Amino acid sequence: MPELGPLGRGDPRQLGPFRLTGRIGEGGQGVVYLGEDDAGERAAVKLLHVKFSGDLTARSRFARELKAAERVASFCTARVIAADLEGDTPYIASEYIDGRSLRDTVEAGAPLSGARLERLAVGTATALTAIHHAGIVHRDFKPDNVLIAADGPRVVDFGIARLLDSTGTITSRAVGTPAYMAPEQISGGEVGPPADVFAWAATVVFAATGTVPFGGGSIAVVLNRVLNHEVDVAALPEPLRGVVRACLDKSPAARPTADQILLRLLGRPDDLGASRAVLSEGAELAGRETLGRSAQAPAGRAGGAAVRPPHATGVPAGPGGYAGPSVPGGPPHASAQGPGSHPAGAGLVAGPGAPFRPEPAATGVPTAVAVDGAAPRRPRRRVWVVAAALVATLLAGVGAVALLRPDLWPQGVRGGVDSASVPSRGPVDTPTYSSLVDKVAAAGSLTIAMRDYLPGVALDDTDGWQGFEVDVATYVAERLGVPRGRISFRATSKAERLGLLDSGEVDLVIATYSMNADDPVTFAGPYYQAHVDVLVRDGDPITKLSDLRGRVLCSPASNASVGMVQDAVKVRVVAAENYYECMVKLGQGLVDAVPGDDLLLAGFANRENIRYKVLGAELSDERYAVAVRRGDVRACRAINDAITGMYEDGTVAGLLKKHFGKVGFRAETKRPAPARCR
Numbered sequence: 001m002p003e004l005g006p007l008g009r010g011d012p013r014q015l016g017p018f019r020l021t022g023r024i025g026e027g028g029q030g031v032v033y034l035g036e037d038d039a040g041e042r043a044a045v046k047l048l049h050v051k052f053s054g055d056l057t058a059r060s061r062f063a064r065e066l067k068a069a070e071r072v073a074s075f076c077t078a079r080v081i082a083a084d085l086e087g088d089t090p091y092i093a094s095e096y097i098d099g100r101s102l103r104d105t106v107e108a109g110a111p112l113s114g115a116r117l118e119r120l121a122v123g124t125a126t127a128l129t130a131i132h133h134a135g136i137v138h139r140d141f142k143p144d145n146v147l148i149a150a151d152g153p154r155v156v157d158f159g160i161a162r163l164l165d166s167t168g169t170i171t172s173r174a175v176g177t178p179a180y181m182a183p184e185q186i187s188g189g190e191v192g193p194p195a196d197v198f199a200w201a202a203t204v205v206f207a208a209t210g211t212v213p214f215g216g217g218s219i220a221v222v223l224n225r226v227l228n229h230e231v232d233v234a235a236l237p238e239p240l241r242g243v244v245r246a247c248l249d250k251s252p253a254a255r256p257t258a259d260q261i262l263l264r265l266l267g268r269p270d271d272l273g274a275s276r277a278v279l280s281e282g283a284e285l286a287g288r289e290t291l292g293r294s295a296q297a298p299a300g301r302a303g304g305a306a307v308r309p310p311h312a313t314g315v316p317a318g319p320g321g322y323a324g325p326s327v328p329g330g331p332p333h334a335s336a337q338g339p340g341s342h343p344a345g346a347g348l349v350a351g352p353g354a355p356f357r358p359e360p361a362a363t364g365v366p367t368a369v370a371v372d373g374a375a376p377r378r379p380r381r382r383v384w385v386v387a388a389a390l391v392a393t394l395l396a397g398v399g400a401v402a403l404l405r406p407d408l409w410p411q412g413v414r415g416g417v418d419s420a421s422v423p424s425r426g427p428v429d430t431p432t433y434s435s436l437v438d439k440v441a442a443a444g445s446l447t448i449a450m451r452d453y454l455p456g457v458a459l460d461d462t463d464g465w466q467g468f469e470v471d472v473a474t475y476v477a478e479r480l481g482v483p484r485g486r487i488s489f490r491a492t493s494k495a496e497r498l499g500l501l502d503s504g505e506v507d508l509v510i511a512t513y514s515m516n517a518d519d520p521v522t523f524a525g526p527y528y529q530a531h532v533d534v535l536v537r538d539g540d541p542i543t544k545l546s547d548l549r550g551r552v553l554c555s556p557a558s559n560a561s562v563g564m565v566q567d568a569v570k571v572r573v574v575a576a577e578n579y580y581e582c583m584v585k586l587g588q589g590l591v592d593a594v595p596g597d598d599l600l601l602a603g604f605a606n607r608e609n610i611r612y613k614v615l616g617a618e619l620s621d622e623r624y625a626v627a628v629r630r631g632d633v634r635a636c637r638a639i640n641d642a643i644t645g646m647y648e649d650g651t652v653a654g655l656l657k658k659h660f661g662k663v664g665f666r667a668e669t670k671r672p673a674p675a676r677c678r
Helices: 056-071 102-108 114-133 161-167 183-187 193-209 219-228 240-247 258-265 276-286 288-294 381-403 436-443 468-479 494-503 560-568 579-588 598-606 633-648 651-660
Strands: 018-026 030-036 042-048 080-084 091-095 146-149 152-155 347-349 357-359 446-450 459-461 464-466 487-491 508-510 521-530 532-537 552-556 572-576 594-597 612-614 622-629
Touching: 018 042, 102 146, 102 193, 114 146, 114 152, 114 193, 114 240, 114 258, 114 276, 152 276, 183 193, 183 219, 193 240, 193 258, 240 258, 258 276, 436 633, 446 468, 446 494, 468 487, 468 508, 468 521, 468 633, 468 651, 494 508, 494 622, 521 598, 521 633, 532 560, 532 579, 532 598, 552 560, 552 579, 552 594, 560 594, 572 579, 579 594, 579 598, 594 598, 598 612, 598 651, 622 633, 633 651
Parallel strands: 446 487, 446 508, 552 572
Antiparallel strands: 018 030, 030 042, 042 091, 080 091, 146 152, 347 357, 459 464, 508 622, 521 622, 532 594, 532 612
């Protein structure tokens, strides 16, 4: 546990709901206190430095970074608990991590090597990927901001790093930080995700060697070395050595992304992005060492079973549509046993030139059961007590070998805690159904594939899944006869949809999925007709598309809507990493408009403090539909009936107002022409 200092005479005793009990540390951003709320939950409460408290610009930046931090999935990070940016003492409270910083760990002991180094690399790469998926850049990734906790490394301070980066300067008090800065941070270039990648690699080098990369006697020497010298990475094992070397490239464009780093370390192809399942796997592997040693099987049972860490996740819904075991803190049904994944109890092995791969242990024991797909967000000790009792029961009922195979688990475990039990020995056949309608009638549950990171539309945040499409999915499922508590949501990418639907791992896809004739699915709906449009600031003299002539348009990554706008009016285009960055540019007046589907634009705009409007250009029709397995006409018709009811009883109009009511948005409230079920 880090050393805790006493409160000083001028320190506050209370910040928001937190009673402060001591000082954790102090830096250029402010003072960090240990706080505790009425429920006994501890938090690291950072009080923004007094020199920023009257700076409205700084507070505005702080607010934007807070919103971004709240979106970061809790994979090897410290989640944001609470904040207050309006009062005289602005603060942000994050999950308290009981552990030393990486810098203190290395300086007090020795450089990391072997499995400890590999776990650190995987865990921090997992955290960095989650941070970048939320659309933010850490900008201050260094050993001081990596904490070594009991369940693996955690990355902290990603919520407010941009504040100082925008308002501060490199001074003598910042000694240490310049050694982890990317060349573009020093030369005045654009600072984006590649800068974090560079800093991650420099941090890994420090962990492996105990030496500060680019270190020197003065800041001038350090900066010169960052710009002109190469780091010796010979001490690192492969494949970590090659990954770190690539990340330290002086050119930002030549560095791999955080997703590619994580995928390479896990021995996976890096041409696709890292899914929530991959993040789950990374978090599990990063936290395995401590928990694997401390978990003891009951006397007389098979021993050596590792327990998954609190921020890892469990087994996805299988071909039969059942909800597999999950553990607190992760998204429901994120895969930990899919292709390339590792069973519980596995260790890490990485020889020269080999990916990090699992080393089978004696058993693979699930630690908890997901209740209807809603994984608990805040682990408590009683959860692990219940999990231990469940492990003991399972060991007695089915034997250690059966625990390695979900298809041999008792039906009550596979189907969730409300499922009926069946004899615990022997294989259990997974039922198949000719239609989703039959499955719902028999199992009473649904697993629905969703988009994620779309505020107002579909977003898996600290309070669970929220958004227009989430509410639509819930309405449809309930009309099909599935109770709210038996609905499971799974974050998926576009590339995963068809495979998950064909395999039965998901039952429906509701993910801003536009109807088309190319995909081998049956489309029900559409549940909404969106349009490619542009978002502008409310009050700007832009009332029609032609008013954008000669103005600046933000291009979020590779987005087809940009070309549609360019075909209609001549604009100047500024590139951005994603919609989150475009919204920042729009709010600051750096761009005049953001293109995209009007529903998505309204979702991003609705969470902002200033007002925006969707122009109403309607450059295309995007019929968002529900996808089911090809040929399931019965399910299609049942879903169409539900969607018709959703429009007739006013539900759609209410949801549009609920999720997009702050935006000037002419939403479609008339039922689109239904698809032919075939």
